[in-house]
Amino acid sequence: MVSVTVSQARRVPVVPKGFPITVEIPDKTAESATVADVKAAVAAKFPIFYVERQAYTVKGEKKTLADETTLNAAGIAEGGELVVKDLGPQIGWQTVFLIEYVGPLIVHPLIYHFPSVFYGGSVQHSLLQKYVYIMVLLHFVKRELETLFVHRFSHGTMPLYGVFRNSFHYHVLGGLGLAYSVYSPTFSATSPYIRGTIRNNPTFLWSWIAIWAFAEISNWRTHVILRNLRPAGTKVRKIPYGYGFDLVSCPNYAFEILGWTVISVMTNSYASHVFLIAAVYIEVVWALKKHRNYKKEFGTAYPKGRKAIFPFII
Incomplete structure (x- = not known):
């Protein structure tokens, strides 16, 4: 299992009081867990914040991470932090x-x-x-x-x-x-x-x-x-x-x-x-x-x- 902290890039209107949160991805490591897995975990906590609304960056960076990017490739170790941006209704x-x-x-x-x-x-x-x-x-x-x-x-x-x-x-x-x-x-x-x-x-x-x-x-x-x-x-x-x-x-x-x-x-x-x-x-x-x-x-x-x-x- 791997866990990662997710904070918000700006106010996320659908869940204004929910962040930052820690999500856990069972049966995966930082080498195998992907951004798509993080999206799914966040959507499970806040269904209205479905995966298509979410975009992720590494804290301090601007480049949006692709769904298939692993946490390890993004430089996120166990307990690391990602920043989520609300793309709005899709x-x-x-x-x-x-x-x-x-x-x-x-x-x-x-x-x-x-x-x-x-x-x-x-x-x-x-x-x-x-x-x-x-x-x-x-x-x-x-x-x-x-x-x-x-x-x-x-x-x-x-x-x-x-x-x-x-x-x-x-x-x-x-x-x-x-x-x-x-x-x-x-x-x-x-x-x-x-x-x-x-x-x-x-x-x-x-x-x-x-x-x-x-x-x-x-x-x-x-x-x-x-x-x-x-x-x-x-x-x-x-x-x-x-x-x-x-x-x-x-x-x-x-x-x-x-x-x-x-x-x-x-x-x-x-x-x-x-x-x-x-x-x-x-x-x-x-x-x-x-x-x-x-x-x-x-x-x-x-x-x-x-x-x-x-x-x-x-």
Whole structure:
């Protein structure tokens, strides 16, 4: 059996009078007991302070310890001390994704099918509006299905407040903003912006739809590659190869951006441009972070010529 003292990094609101405490881990030593064992022991004492809410550091240090880190590796001997931080209420990543993507699936049909509510009158939908409507719905249905059946998450949860921040991009920019702009009378079949212009030309529209379909299928293919790298129930990380990964670390983001670029070009809507700019910024930041993590984790084994998201550029 090994025992360890757990103190709090700051006030832990769910158990304000409980710390510091001493937890005992039976049938283990400092060489075999892990941070995950400490989390489980603390959660057993305070069930509301479940393991996903807990993050640990060694007293006097800032680096968060991984669950699999043993007490011995962390420099904690028998009777040593760890510091716990409350991460706040948590929500599963799968649930977060489902919430994010369902917003546009609700908003777009409402605005498209009930124009009198939003514009004060009927709208005779143009080919452009019809195609964009179908493309947006197919995209987000695809994302919901991928969340349920394709994605495997290395982290089980995230702070609950994050779901509101993450949903803004899809619910407001890609949902309300994009739908209200594109399905408005400005883009209708009778509008001078559409009638007699290239945006009412089937060849122009179908050419861009073909590029969009390529982007969507490619995005799905990269997600399947990433899924197959990680056996179910594990956090295994491997170097991805093939279908864009030989050029960049995150081709899934590049294909996602390509898909939204198509809609931005087809409509030339201010809302589509804003949504695209936000998407590019967010996904470039994510890609650079993942690229750095890959290089740090795999070192010289990671292909040197790869960029983060855009081949030969970033």
